[in-house]
Amino acid sequence: MGLNPTEVLAFPRIRAIVRDNGTAEVVVAGNSRTVAPAESLQQLRENALALVVGEAKTLKRAVRVAIDDPEGQGELIVSPDGSKESVNYTPKPAHRGAEAPTTTAAPVAAAVIETLPVEPAQPQTDTANSTATTGTTMTPTPSAASAAAPAAEEAPTRRSLKETSFLVSAPVLEPATQGWRGTLTRLGLRMDPSQEELSEREDIRTVSQHWPGPRTIAVVNRKGGANKTPTVVMLSAILARYSGAATVAWDNNESQGTLGWRTEKGSHDRSVLDLIDASTELLSPSTNAAEIAKFVDHQTADKFDVLRSDENEEGDHEVTAEEVDIAHQVLTRYYRLVVMDSGNTARAANWRRMIEHTNQLVVPVTAIEDRAEAARLTLQTLESRGGHDAELARNAVVIVSESTDAKRSMSGDALKRARDEAQRIADGFAPFVRAVVRIPYDPALVNGPIRYEALQPATQRAWLAAAAAVAAGF
Known part of the structure; x- marks a missing residue:
């Protein structure tokens, strides 16, 4: 290296x-x-x-x-x-009482000292009498204890208090709360959680963590109708709910986006352009953190804020790269997590500048061929640019949502084809990105404002897995 x-x-x-x-x-x-x-x-x-x-x-x-x-x-x-x-x-030093090597006498003697009781010393007169009785001159022989004394100084006989702890380091496994295991636990018979519950707990732990510094997520696909806006809303809701981190969903469409139409509206009509105009004041050290509420719409149930795109009727303003820089600087002062919705033009100045600020790329796609192909081309474009863009593409999370058409028909064959197509597309992306997550169809995501609590349990679980895959890249 x-x-x-x-x-x-x-x-x-x-x-x-x-x-x-x-x-x-x-x-x-x-x-x-x-x-x-x-x-x-x-x-x-x-x-x-x-x-x-x-x-x-x-x-x-x-x-x-x-x-x-x-x-x-x-x-x-x-x-x-x-x-x-x-x-x-x-x-680390050997523990007391550990088996010593037998290649030298000193370690063996040291072990003897540690394991054998010390004999009381005999009176000196006994030694003298013994010598006189035999009538021979004896050379005093060092005892085992005295021979081992130098070795005892070399071998460690105590461990440092820094090397031990009375705290239990292994995590305690909480009992099951779901399914029949959870029912038995509530009846007084403690049951361990299933693998499904353990997996869900791990996803919750992943999305609940805090990380040093702000993080920016870009949700991109150059094709409209690819589920970008619902993806932005769901990721923002889950990450804000579980982590408690200040989170903002920002509609970075170059002209007019739809994020404001799918979320709860506040008491004002301000947009990203108003925030940019007030950036000097918002970046002032003396400005109170609550002032940001003048420019964003708070989602009361899902705990995140929304910064809308410009919604003037003329639609004559396109956000520039410099304006993206200003807005991003303001938002990362007030929020730890910025989730960016995007337009459909990878060549637009605001789209490219968004990518420069991105830490984690998310590519949503519905299980329809042209949406999948547009997602592939989006990733290919970033890969071809090299550097930071290519790394984002390789580390991307692809979220594949089942088609709504098959669900509306309620035909068994149509449902199976929709699931098979979603799996085919997911398998196609898997070798080229960090993670692929499938999302089942849910009518609560089709029209109107999106709320996490309105989703079916299976859809909530799938979006939690998707948010965990995203957070793992932080």
């Missing part, structure tokens, strides 16, 4: 902790991520380092990670390509 360790930033602080009880965690800036279990200590280490590599890929640079496992402590430099370079490593 050839990196100078002094050139690698120590922020965010990353620790990889592997325990001899078979558990491990990676802590990034105070946020703990549980490592997948493994059959061996070495595999557990590799699983932990895989999470660190993912963080390096997200940051697009090498990171420092402090290592603490049963055999020693140290520090590594980990690069996005997975290469690792050791900065330092200190083996």
Whole structure:
């Protein structure tokens, strides 16, 4: 790798902790991520380092990670390509009572001292009498205890208090709350959760975490009707609800978008252009954080805000790249998470500048051929540009929604064809992006304002999985 360790930033602080009880965690800036279990200590280490590599890929640079496992402590430099370079490593001292090597007498003697009781010393006169009785001169022979004394000084006989803890490190598995297992638990018979419930808990944990600094998500597809706006609303709602992070959904259409039509409207008619005009005041250190409410519409049930696109009737203003910069600067001062809706023109100045600010790309697509093809071309365009754009494309999350046409017909054959087509499209994208998530059809997403609580349980669960896949890229 050839990196100078002094050139690698120590922020965010990353620790990889592997325990001899078979558990491990990676802590990034105070946020703990549980490592997948493994059959061996070495595999557990590799699983932990895989999470660190993912963080390096997200940051697009090498990171420092402090290592603490049963055999020693140290520090590594980990690069996005997975290469690792050791900065330092200190083996942990052997525990008291551990089996000592037999190649030298000293460690063996030390072990004897630790395990055998000390005999009371015999009076000096007894030794003298014994010598006189035999009539021979005896050379005093060092006892086992005295011979072991120098070795006892070399071998550690105490552990540092820093190396132990009375806290339980393994997470406590909460009992089941869902299905028949949850019913039995409520009746007093404690049951472990099912794999489905454990998976849901892990998705909730992923979307509930906080991360250092603001994050920007861009939802893109150059074809209209690809489910961009519902995707923006659902991701914003889930991330805001579970993480509690201040979240804004921003309609970055170059002229007039539809995000404002599908969400709850506030008591004003201001748009992104008004926010840009007031940017000097909003960026002033003396401005109160509550002033942003003049320009956004709060979603009372789903806990996020909406910044609308310009809705003047003439529609004679197209947002410029410089205006995107200004609006993004304002929003990342007031919000930790910015979810951007977009227009259909990948060549537009505001679209390209949005991509420059993006940390995580999301590509929604309905299970219809032309929408899927438009999504593929969108990713191909970004891939061809190289650099940051190509990395976004490779790390993208594709969200495939089932077609509404088959659901309306309610035909069994049509439903099966719709599911098969959604799966075919999902399988087609899978080799080229980080994650693909399928969303079932739900009438609550078709028309009118979108509310998370209005969705069917299966749809809510699918969107939670999609939000977790997005948050995993932060």
